[in-house]
Amino acid sequence: MQVEVNVQDCFFNSLQSAAIDAKQFPNPIAVETWESWFCRWLEILEHDLSPAGSYELSLRLTDDNEIQALNAQYRHINRPTDVLAFASLEVDSPQLPSQIQLAMPLYLGDIVISVETAHRQAQQQEHCLKIELAWLAAHGLLHLLGWDHPDEESLKNMLDQQETLLQGVNITMPV
Numbered sequence: 001m002q003v004e005v006n007v008q009d010c011f012f013n014s015l016q017s018a019a020i021d022a023k024q025f026p027n028p029i030a031v032e033t034w035e036s037w038f039c040r041w042l043e044i045l046e047h048d049l050s051p052a053g054s055y056e057l058s059l060r061l062t063d064d065n066e067i068q069a070l071n072a073q074y075r076h077i078n079r080p081t082d083v084l085a086f087a088s089l090e091v092d093s094p095q096l097p098s099q100i101q102l103a104m105p106l107y108l109g110d111i112v113i114s115v116e117t118a119h120r121q122a123q124q125q126e127h128c129l130k131i132e133l134a135w136l137a138a139h140g141l142l143h144l145l146g147w148d149h150p151d152e153e154s155l156k157n158m159l160d161q162q163e164t165l166l167q168g169v170n171i172t173m174p175v
Helices: 010-014 031-044 065-075 097-101 115-125 129-146 152-168
Strands: 001-007 054-062 083-087 106-114
Touching: 001 010, 010 054, 010 065, 031 054, 031 129, 054 083, 054 097, 054 129, 065 083, 065 106, 065 115, 106 115, 106 129, 115 129, 129 152
Parallel strands: 001 054, 054 106
Antiparallel strands: 083 106
């Protein structure tokens, strides 16, 4: 399975010119690591995928200001959040012939994570930023694939699946 992940690292790249202390937010995850994680996660979630020869998604690491603007625009909630997912598969589109589908990457959508919110949550949960970013990315990926959590049972199922995904890339949530 081939997965192309377009990582837009707006947050860490902007730290060099911002007044934010870069030592407070060390960049813990290389682009290659993100790619390998998403590839492994999609292998684990293969039963949830539309058949395609390859998959593509975008990951944007940003700050609270940008995610608040997106949250207000798309969810009508004017406050920062930790992760937003914009699934492309929810949009009705004409079906392409199967040969073309297999020849082109299937675009799953966009995941946006606020590193500032992730950092606060990591501190509250007493684990590192890397674990929190992985947790949020896995959560966003599940949303891209149609998972949701409108009630306690579906939330529990989704959280269990996130645990499985993290274990699949050798990340263990602290107890």
